[in-house]
Amino acid sequence: MKTLQKYRFKLSTIIIIFVCTVVTMSLLITDLLITNTTSETIENQLEDKAITISRSIAESKIVKDGLTDVPDEEISIQEYTTNIQQASDVLFVVVMDMEGIRKSHPDVQKIGKHFIGGDEQRALNGEEYISRSTGTLGKSLRAFTPIYDNKQNQIGAVAVGISLEAVTASIQQSHRKILIGSTVGVLIGIIGAFLLARYIKNSLFGLEPYAIARIHEERNIMLHSVHEGIIAIDRTGTIILVNKSARxxxxxxxxKKSDPNGMKISDFLPGTRLEDVLISQEAELDQEQLINGVSIITNRVPLIVNGHVVGAIATFRDKTEVNQLAEQLTGVQMYADTLRAQSHEFKNQLQVLLGLIKMEDYEEVTHFISKLVDHQADEIGSVTKYIKDPIFAGFIIGKMSYARESHVSIAIDFETEIPQAGSPEITHELITILGNIIDNAIDSVSKSEKQEIRMTFSYIDDLLSMTIADTGEGIPEDKLEDIFLKGHTSKDGKHRGFGLFLTRQSIDKLEGSIDVDSVLGEGTTFTIIVPFDQGEDSL
Incomplete structure (x- = not known):
């Protein structure tokens, strides 16, 4: 992985390279187009300048008189064209007769000699044009214009020359300005690319693209690997995520819809409250929901980013699995409580013995041990004699120890033997039922003057009957129907009100019944009757 990441460019580097490349290519193409256009424009301007000057000179009376042998006017041509040349900043202004003989020239010694360049013949034939040629003053751009007298007879021609070196210098000067502008544009592009990359990276929490891709892959793997079903929607109610467990x-x-992604949640799961969470912006936890007869326990939570709801997510699990897990945890908790109570009781007894031994009251030690052994033998012997299921018997003995630890007296009457259950599931459900009821009874009598609990067991015609009566504070008559509801409790604190709810579920699972009789200030009696199939070892 380190080797691959070594050759990955950072997001800022990629953006800077990309932006700089685009800006540079754009400026180069622009520079090329502008340079060509500018060159053409400059040349056209200089050609227009030269042709304008040549036309002006061709219409001059001084020049016409000088070419028609008007006395003293031929000398004036040189003076006139020199002034024009200096004023217009051109290379030369040459006036020639029909024989091509110069009448003016920047070099007076060239006056009277034939025009050099070979491109003047068309002008002497009455044509106006622009040409490029090399003369005595070097290579130049030349504008030729024929000269006519008052009767429109051609009497000569005028040539105005502009140095091509000046043309090149003007083009180069323009090109330098374009290059300077392009360089500034590239620098601005680099700075802009850097700022853009920095802004984008801050928006992505400082992560590089490959890191974002890795996190996305890891997130998908995690979502699809969890045992709970997960379904998420966006703010419009469109499904954006369904993991494998949910499917x-x-x-x-x-x-059996192939792919719910992209569907409206109301179309895929009619009756779901996930869209309601978008509106209420409040979570709904541990809610039961039916999906085509399949009961699930679901949590619905709004997704809030920067104070705005951007969607909602639901996590859920098959209620059957949740019940199995809850029952297992309840049973384990009860086993742990039983062992803890027995351990605590045994520790107290050891402390009593230790005190008697230190006092060297060996007679009392003997008496205490005898009494303890007889009590344990009577209690354990009575339970194990009538309850043939060792797990169930151990549970009852543990509850008796727990009650003594809480200073509560438990008396048990066995009308018949209780055979071993036909399956461990029945034993587990019985432990769940009795465990919750006995715990509630101990809590109830702890506030009473008379702290007693009496249990009665009988097994007749494959029916197990269990009665648990306490001397507690009792239950108001208007509350009797609510005590088995999930979350209903008379105790302080959170996460309470599940004991009798689980008890009722276990009784329903065994297809049994439960009756409650309670008198305020006197106590409560629970009567449970469940079908009880005995095991082969009991036959």
Whole structure:
């Protein structure tokens, strides 16, 4: 991985290179086009300048009189053209007769000699044009204009020359300005690219593209690997994520749509409250929902970014799996409480023995141990004699120890033997039922003067009957129907009100019944009757 990352460019580097390349290419193409256009424009301007000057000179009376042998006017041609040449800043102004003999020239010694260049014949034939040629003053751009007298007879021609070196210098000067502008543009592009890259990277929390891609892949793997189903929607109610566990649950519920992504949640799951969470902006936790007969436990939470709801997500699990897990945890907790109570009780007994031994009251030690052994033998012997299931018997003995630790007296009456259950599931459900009811009874009598609990067991015609009566504070009559509801509790604190709810579920699972009789200030009696199939070892 390190070798691959070594050759990956940073986002800022990529943006700077890309922007600089685009800006440079754009400026180069612009420079090329502008340079060509500028060169053509400069040349056209100089040609227009030269032709304008040549036409002006061709219409001059001084020049016409000088070419028609008007006395003293031929000398005036040189003076006139010299003034024009200096004023217009051109290379030369040459006036010639029909024989091509110069009548004016920047070099007076060339006056009277034939025009050099070979491109004057067309002008002597009455044509006006622009040409490029090399003469005595070097290479130049030349404008030729024929000269006519008052009767429109051609009497000569005028040539105005502009140095091509001056043309080149003007073009180069313009090109330098364009290059300076292009360089400034590239620098501005680099600075802009750097600022853009910095802004984008800050928006991406400082992450590089390959890091974002890796996080995206890891996030998808994590979402699809969790056991809970996950479905998410955006602010419009469109499904944007469904993980594998959710698809499995939907398949069990006979929702066989191939790919729910992109569908409206109301079309895919009619009756869901996920869209309501978008509006209320409040989470809904541990809610039950039916999907085509499949019961699930779901949590719906709005997705809030910078104070705005951008979507909602639901995590859910098959209720059957949740119940199994809850029952397992309840059973484990009860086993742990039983062991803890027995351990604590045994520790207290050891402390009593230690005190008696230190006092060297060996007779009392003997008496205490005898009493303890007899009590344990009577209690354990009675329970194990009538309850043939060792796990169930151990549970009852543990609860008796826990009650003594809480200074509560438990009396047990066995009307018949209780055979071993036909399956461990029945034993587990019985532990869940009795564990929650006994715990509630101990809590109830702890506030009473008389702290007693009496349990009665009987097994007749494959029905197990269990009665748990306490001397607690009792339950108001108007509350009797609510005690089995999920979350209902008379105790302080969160995460309470599940004991009797789980008890009712376990009784329903065993297809049994439960009756409650309570008198305020006197106590409460629970009567449970469940079908009880005995195991082969009990036959």
């Amino acid at each position: 499995r649950i939907f398949k069990e519920a006979s929702l």
